Amino acid sequence: xxxxxxxxxxxxxxxxxxxxxxxxxxxxxxxxxxxxxxxxxxxxxxxxxxxxxxxxxxxxxxxxxxxxxxxxxxxxxxxxxxxxxxxxxxxxxxxxxxxxxxxxxxxxxxxxxx
Amino acid sequence: xxxxxxxxxxxxxxxxxxxxxxxxxxxxxxxxxxxxxxxxxxxxxxxxxxxxxxxxxxxxxxxxxxxxxxxxxxxxxxxxxxxxxxxxxxxxxxxxxxxxxxxxxxxxxxxxxxxxxxxxxxxxxxxxxxxxxxxxxxxxxxxxxxxxxxxxxxxxxxxxxxxxxxxxxxxxxxxxxxxxxxx
Numbered sequence: 001x002x003x004x005x006x007x008x009x010x011x012x013x014x015x016x017x018x019x020x021x022x023x024x025x026x027x028x029x030x031x032x033x034x035x036x037x038x039x040x041x042x043x044x045x046x047x048x049x050x051x052x053x054x055x056x057x058x059x060x061x062x063x064x065x066x067x068x069x070x071x072x073x074x075x076x077x078x079x080x081x082x083x084x085x086x087x088x089x090x091x092x093x094x095x096x097x098x099x100x101x102x103x104x105x106x107x108x109x110x111x112x113x114x
Numbered sequence: 115x116x117x118x119x120x121x122x123x124x125x126x127x128x129x130x131x132x133x134x135x136x137x138x139x140x141x142x143x144x145x146x147x148x149x150x151x152x153x154x155x156x157x158x159x160x161x162x163x164x165x166x167x168x169x170x171x172x173x174x175x176x177x178x179x180x181x182x183x184x185x186x187x188x189x190x191x192x193x194x195x196x197x198x199x200x201x202x203x204x205x206x207x208x209x210x211x212x213x214x215x216x217x218x219x220x221x222x223x224x225x226x227x228x229x230x231x232x233x234x235x236x237x238x239x240x241x242x243x244x245x246x247x248x249x250x251x252x253x254x255x256x257x258x259x260x261x262x263x264x265x266x267x268x269x270x271x272x273x274x275x276x277x278x279x280x281x282x283x284x285x286x287x288x289x290x291x292x293x294x295x296x297x
Contacts, residue, residue, distance in 0.1 A: 025142055026149040039165025044142045045177035048135075052181050066152050067145045 015082035024069040127171035192284035231261025
């Protein structure tokens with residue numbers, strides 16, 4: 001996948017994934033790498049920056065087996081930011097689709113009516 | 115590769131960042147690796163999916179400086195953020211490097227001209243010793259004055275005009291690198 005696409009979309013994806021419930025890092029990373037081919041390790045620094053910028057707050061939950069898990073929760077600021085990004089994404093997606101569809105229609109031999 | 119080897123590699127590659135930030139991220143990766151093996155992911159597969167420590171370290175450094183860029187007005191961290199972003203392909207180097215090079219060359223030329231002008235008394239004195247007119251010394255002092263003026267002028271331009279402009283341009287590129295709308 002194009003790196004320029006991916007970069008912008010990753011930020012949106014981690015924010016969107018945490019909309020309905022708090023998530024721990026491994027969960028977020030797995031959900032994303034199921035859909036995109038990425039180096040999973042690059043998501044943690046992104047999460048850290050978003051936390052430092054105030055979009056996520058984090059807390060540790062001990063587990064019976066294995067290490068404690070760090071959970072990410074969207075802050076109020078994070079929710080606003082996430083919604084703005086999603087809206088912008090939708091607008092962008094619509095515009096690109098329109099352009100592609102218009103070109104496809106123009107190329108379709110069955111639709112020649114000029 | 116073992117868990118410890120992977121984490122050691124990362125720690126070494128990140129030695130220039132604050133220890134506190136590195137420790138926090140190493141904990142994240144440690145947690146990730148342990149959880150992956152709990153989920154039955156094959157050991158070599160875990161490291162393959164995480165990515166080459168070099169690539170991961172680059173991402174860590176880029177995000178670190180991108181985060182820092184929000185709170186600083188100094189050009190240097192911003193420049194680091196840009197360079198790290200270029201090396202990851204988040205920003206195309208072509209949009210940053212040529213304009214920067216042009217600005218630097220112009221500044222360098224101005225400074226070289228100013229330095230040459232300030233050095234003219236040396237030439238004049240040499241000339242006077244070899245029988246040339248004394249007016250030459252007067253003229254050289256005048257040129258030295260101009261050189262000093264140009265030198266301080268360039269410094270003023272760099273500090274008052276160029277620096278804020280560069281910071282603004284770098285910030286614009288950082289917004290591109292983050293791939294989001296400006297917060």
